[in-house]
């Protein structure tokens with residue numbers, strides 16, 4: 500097991516590159532440095548001939564609490580060269596299939612990154628949340644385009660305009676995840692499916708992925724850029740500042 504940053508682990512076995520988010524004490528909240536580590540891990544997997552599939556997972560009981568809110572205040576993204584955007588683009592452009600295992604909270608980008616993954620497994624205690632509105636923010640990660648396509652406008656509006664969390668069964672019912680599993684079965688199942696994928700003909704697999712994504716590819720990229728510009732503006736708004744401060748003063 501090696502690392503691409505202090506809290507991002509990287510490992511390849513049986514054709515599968517495992518990328519683990521490992522900052523459980525802060526619920527795997529993602530800092531700038533962790534996005535850099537994720538980008539590096541995806542780049543490494545892209546170049547690594549031994550890696551045919553990428554498996555992304557969190558720590559036990561937590562996938563990720565989303566962007567580190569302190570970082571949002573201290574090191575906000577400023578444009579497309581910011582680490583969070585480069586991470587979303589790395590995911591958007593990944594040619595190798597991406598499998599994700601979600602255990603516990605998947606907040607903010609923890610949920611929206613799933614729109615760019617190919618197969619998603621959730622534990623029974625997975626909890627999804629796009630709380631942007633309640634933080635004075637707007638949808639990101641392509642969710643303003645991809646969630647209505649997945650779930651219809653009625654459901655997408657409900658999830659994005661109220662910003663309420665939803666459980667694994669709800670995620671299954673809107674087609675966000677492939678399977679819901681008991682906690683102990685989650686990683687073994689996700690890993691087994693990733694290994695199975697890695698045994699499929701690699702070129703055909705990549706060509707299939709490209710075809711499945713091609714129809715929405717440019718629209719998704721344009722959405723990422725559009726959302727990013729508004730999101731950056733919102734980050735310094737009084738509404739967002741008040742919400743971030745309320746989070747850190749809640750205890």
Ligand code: COA
Pocket residue numbers: 524525526528529563564565566567568569604606607608630631634746
């Ligand atoms: N940014 C920075 N720190 C975070 C964080 C985040 N997004 N999410 C959690 N943490 C920190 C907490 O401040 C706390 O740190 P402390 O122990 O030094 O006080 C630690 O992680 C544990 O979090 P806590 O809230 O006590 O855990 P919980 O199990 O009660 O709740 C969550 C877990 C994920 C539901 C909750 O932490 C949460 O809602 N986090 C914010 C999610 C968010 O708004 N993300 C941004 C989306 S754009």
